[in-house]
């Protein structure tokens with residue numbers, strides 16, 4: 001009954017409160033999966049964007065997620081786009097959002113991780129500030145990566161949100177190669193500094209032609225990226241779907257993003273693990289993503305419509 005963003009805030013507060021009564025504990029698991037050198041207690045994670053600031057990591061992990069991805073985080077805090085910016089499409093079990101990375105900044109999120117008594121597997125998703133020119137985007141990613149590295153189990157480079165102007169241009173072959181080569185270089189330095197290897201993962205959009213997917217796959221292989229998340233929200237709209245501006249997620253995205261995974265897998269095979277996101281609303285959707293070539297999955301909109309019972 002609450003407007004979407006108010007419901008979001010209240011739910012996060014309740015999850016935080018719940019974690020005081022049911023603190024997160026690491027339990028032995030019979031369904032562990034090893035991907036990118038990390039042992040995940042199960043293959044279902046929380047997708048980025050729900051806990052942007054890392055305020056509720058323990059509470060979310062205690063719901064049963066195998067891993068929690070926080071962010072997107074930017075170097076400086078920012079407000080994001082004017083409200084309203086989240087819209088429910090109840091009949092279609094979908095959401096349109098144009099949040100524009102509202103977040104308290106990378107430093108805030110790191111402090112939240114430092115406060116954790118027990119740490120689940122945490123992905124830190126990074127992006128660029130709205131005011132950073134696209135030519136200088138690499139500086140924002142590098143800064144966030146340096147700060148996130150000692151605290152993340154993996155780091156996601158988000159170049160696929162439709163709500164930050166020009167961001168998706170970073171998926172173009174030339175931009176992408178330059179950006180990923182720079183970040184892989186930095187990963188190498190940080191690996192030596194901390195004596196710990198933190199995988200670098202790239203999150204891509206579902207709105208890509210077959211040719212673009214092939215080019216992206218070539219760059220991922222050439223730069224030896226550790227994983228790829230497919231996909232972010234879509235700007236495509238089929239008949240009968242609201243034309244509200246922003247990224248569409250949930251049921252209408254399921255088939256679109258599974259198709260991207262299939263195409264991607266044809267190029268990269270098992271060499272680079274795929275983390276599937278996009279319209280996972282039930283158990284069968286998970287199986288479809290795994291059959292398409294994914295090693296892990298993430299949910300967001302499914303959790304909004306089905307609640308945490310979906311994890312069971």
Ligand SMILES: Cc1cc2nc3c(=O)[nH]c(=O)nc-3n(C[C@H](O)[C@H](O)[C@H](O)COP(=O)(O)O)c2cc1C
Nearest residue numbers: 047048049071072097231232249250278279300301
């Ligand atoms: C309200 C909302 C905010 C989101 N914010 C982010 C974000 O900050 N960074 C990001 O990489 N993805 C973000 N996403 C995309 C999700 O992580 C996911 O890739 C996408 O929604 C597809 O999965 P789903 O259909 O299960 O929701 C957001 C999605 C929603 C619905």
